[in-house]
Amino acid sequence: xxxxxxxxxxxxxxxxxxxxxxxxxxxxxxxxxxxxxxxxxxxxxxxxxxxxxxxxxxxxxxxxxxxxxxxxxxxxxxxxxxxxxxxxxxxxxxxxxxxxxxxxxxxxxxxxxxxxxxxxxxxxxxxxxxxxxxxxxxxxxxxxxxxxxxxxxxxxxxxxxxxxxxxxx
Numbered sequence: 001x002x003x004x005x006x007x008x009x010x011x012x013x014x015x016x017x018x019x020x021x022x023x024x025x026x027x028x029x030x031x032x033x034x035x036x037x038x039x040x041x042x043x044x045x046x047x048x049x050x051x052x053x054x055x056x057x058x059x060x061x062x063x064x065x066x067x068x069x070x071x072x073x074x075x076x077x078x079x080x081x082x083x084x085x086x087x088x089x090x091x092x093x094x095x096x097x098x099x100x101x102x103x104x105x106x107x108x109x110x111x112x113x114x115x116x117x118x119x120x121x122x123x124x125x126x127x128x129x130x131x132x133x134x135x136x137x138x139x140x141x142x143x144x145x146x147x148x149x150x151x152x153x154x155x156x157x158x159x160x161x162x163x164x165x166x167x168x169x
Contacts, residue, residue, distance in 0.1 A: 147153045 147156060
C-alpha cells in the first residue's frame with residue numbers, strides 16, 4: 001500500500017503544485033520572459049544584421065577584386081603601350097642615327113673624293129710645271145751646247161729666216 005500511495009498523489013499536493021507552478025509561470029511571464037524574449041529577438045536581429053553585413057562585405061570584396069583586376073588589366077595595358085612606345089622611339093632614334101651617320105659618311109666620302117681629286121689635279125699641274133721647267137732646262141742646255149759658238153748661232157739664225165721666208169711666200 002505504501003507503494004500505491006506514492007503513485008497516487010493527493011488532491012492537496014496537486015493543488016499546491018498547480019498553484020506554485022501558476023505563480024512561477026506568472027512571475028516568469030511578467031518579469032523574465034519579456035526580457036528573455038527581447039534579448040532573443042535582439043540577438044536574432046544582430047545575427048541577421050551581421051549576416052547581412054557579411055554578405056555586403058563579401059559583395060564589396062568581390063567588387064573590389066573585380067575592380068582591382070580591371071585596374072591591373074589597365075595597368076598592364078598601359079605598361080605594354082608605354083613599352084611599345086619606348087621601343088618605337090628607340091627604333092626611330094636608331095634609324096635617325098643611322099641616317100645621320102650615313103649622310104655624314106657620304107658627305108665625308110664626297111669631301112675626301114673632292115680633296116683627292118683636287119690633290120691629284122694639283123699634283124698633275126705641278127708635275128706639268130716641273131716637266132715644263134725640266135724641258136726648258138734640257139732645251140736650254142742643248143741649245144747652249146749646239147750654239148756655243150758664234151758660227152753655229154749664225155747658221156741656225158739663217159736657217160730659221162730661210163724657213164720663215166719660204167712660209168711667208
